[in-house]
Amino acid sequence: SAVISQKPSRDICQRGTSLTIQCQVDSQVTMMFWYRQQPGQSLTLIATANQGSEATYESGFVIDKFPISRPNLTFSTLTVSNMSPEDSSIYLCSVEDPTGAGFGQGTRLTVV
Amino acid sequence: QKEVEQDPGPLSVPEGAIVSLNCTYSNSAFQYFMWYRQYSRKGPELLMYTYSSGNKEDGRFTAQVDKSSKYISLFIRDSQPSDSATYLCAMRKNNFNKFYFGSGTKLNVKP
Numbered sequence: 001s002a003v004i005s006q007k008p009s010r011d012i013c014q015r016g017t018s019l020t021i022q023c024q025v026d027s028q029v030t031m032m033f034w035y036r037q038q039p040g041q042s043l044t045l046i047a048t049a050n051q052g053s054e055a056t057y058e059s060g061f062v063i064d065k066f067p068i069s070r071p072n073l074t075f076s077t078l079t080v081s082n083m084s085p086e087d088s089s090i091y092l093c094s095v096e097d098p099t100g101a102g103f104g105q106g107t108r109l110t111v112v
Numbered sequence: 113q114k115e116v117e118q119d120p121g122p123l124s125v126p127e128g129a130i131v132s133l134n135c136t137y138s139n140s141a142f143q144y145f146m147w148y149r150q151y152s153r154k155g156p157e158l159l160m161y162t163y164s165s166g167n168k169e170d171g172r173f174t175a176q177v178d179k180s181s182k183y184i185s186l187f188i189r190d191s192q193p194s195d196s197a198t199y200l201c202a203m204r205k206n207n208f209n210k211f212y213f214g215s216g217t218k219l220n221v222k223p
Binding site for chain 1: 118120144146148153154155156157158161200202207210211213214215216
């Protein structure tokens with residue numbers, strides 16, 4: 001299965017600022033996914049990122065708040081913009097795997 | 113109603129016990145079923161992957177799917193303290209379709 005590297009692993013940010021999370025995969029993948037996992041909660045899909053096209057956002061998530069880039073088949077970024085304490089969460093990058101979904105280690109974001 | 117329901121626990125068992133983790137779902141179109149294990153401060157890792165109904169065994173882990181009841185289970189035999197983690201069920205309708213996750217069950221195996 002694909003090896004997924006995500007960084008930063010954690011960060012503490014001031015409200016009103018933005019943070020860009022990077023996701024690197026060791027093989028070419030068509031679709032990459034970004035999830036949010038709030039404390040004690042399950043995974044919520046933010047958006048699906050295909051190379052060469054605009055990301056597809058789930059209900060409740062908008063591009064202005066969570067812009068995504070997908071410049072090639074092995075890399076994607078998620079930006080959390082104009083952060084508020086409610087954005088404190090774990091953000092996970094995921095890729096399609098023949099037997100399910102593989103995940104990065106996650107980025108633990110705390111907004112103060 | 114959530115698409116996937118999972119008891120959040122926590123579930124606490126002694127070492128060596130058989131653990132049963134369960135999820136129910138409402139959409140009969142789900143065909144692919146997965147169990148993930150998530151240690152604290154880590155991303156989820158895939159444990160078991162099954163298609164349609166039936167059982168699948170891998171070492172101490174057995175995944176069971178009952179589509180008629182819309183019910184899936186994960187059994188852990190001879191549980192170990194290293195099994196202490198949160199277990200997430202997930203399912204999807206078909207390949208390249210979105211995943212639906214349960215809320216996770218926190219398991220604690222006491223030495």
